[in-house]
Structure formats: C-alpha cells, structure tokens
Amino acid sequence: MKSATPRRLRRADLPVDAAQLARFLIGKTLVHEAPDGRTSGRIVETEAYVVGDAAGHAYVGETARNRSLFLRRGHAYVYFSYGVHWCFNVSAETARVGAGVLVRALEPLDGIELMKRRRGTDRLVDLARGPGRLTAAMGIDKRLDGVDLCAAGSLWLAAESRRAGPIGRSVRIGITKEAHRLLRFYERGSVFVSGSLALRN
DNA sequence: AGTGCGATTGACT
C-alpha cells in the first residue's frame, strides 16, 4: 500500500535548537527514494545531542567523521556504529556549531515489502525499531552522509502523515556520559518505539 | 603503529 506523501519540510520549518528539533521531529515523516524503491516512515523516537554535550560526537570538535554535524540544521549525519550498523541523524543549530538529533525508530509507512526484504524479517514492529534497524530498512548508509534533507534530493523530511500522540521524554539509551539528561523523545505508547515496554510508556 | 571502545543488534544461556 502506498499512502499520499505529505509536503516536504523546509529548513525554516525546523527548530534551530537540537532539543526542540528532536521533539519537533516526532510524528514527522522520513522518506527515501532509493534505486530499489521508495520507503517512508513516521518518526516515533529521537534523541538530541545538544551543544556542548559530552555524549555527542561533535564534542571532540570537527573531524572527518563528524563534519556533517557541523552543517546547518537539516543535513544528514550518518555514521557507522559498533562496526556493524549505520545510524542516521539530522544536524541541528547553525553552521559550525555541531549538534544533532539521532532518529531511533520509525513506524513504517511506504515500501513495507522492501523494508522486509532489506531487514530479513516479516515482523512489522521490528522493521525500524532501533537506529541500526531503521537505516537498514530505509537503505541509508554512508553515501547519504552530508546530504541536505531540505534540498531536492532522494532523502528528505516531510510533514506529519497523522498527528503524533502524547510525547514522552526520558534519558538517552546506550550512553554513559551525560546519562541523566532527559533528551530522548518518543510517541508515548507506540509499539514502534525501541527499548523495553517501560521506555515506550 | 598500536590500543581501546562505542548514540547496536541478534543469538544464546
């Protein structure tokens, strides 16, 4: 099934502040037009890596790996995690600042059969539940690092396909530094959010 | 040039 695509988000739609951007992105749509097909999903879980955040990849200053985080808001930062998975972020703030939002989970919308093939599973809730699974399902890898999500490219952000439910907030998953900060946002009760049941409610 | 480790996942006890 293919649903009508909401309009592309413009840069002016995106909050500059990383934490505000993370909250804003809940309920919005991520779309990728890949050579093997189109996939899209509702963003249901994000984490902000804010300015001066010791847990953020930008904390060490600009390097070859993290340079996309230093682009003005609305660019893709894609990095390789644990030697196994890709993770997708949206850069935040103004140019040369260094902050971003990790997109951790999607509710699949378009291209579900393609996602199943890419992921090797038929379980809808597991297709994009978790940052590594999400990039696998969407066909996102290093080639998309640095692309402008607000330009006329193959990867972009779109408006809500459906209004987000109540938004929950918690500590971020899988980090040790700055572990107390409430910078994870998620659609409360969504079965497409990663983590235990407690982290979804 | 070598070392330690991570914004994860899936398989296994």
Next chain:
DNA sequence: GTCAATCGCACTA
C-alpha cells in the same frame, strides 16, 4: 540476562 560480532575513529606514543 549475557555476550560476541566487527571496524572506524580518536588518542597515545
């Protein structure tokens, strides 16, 4: 709940 997989990167020397 525990743990290996797997590799690029930042850091030390």
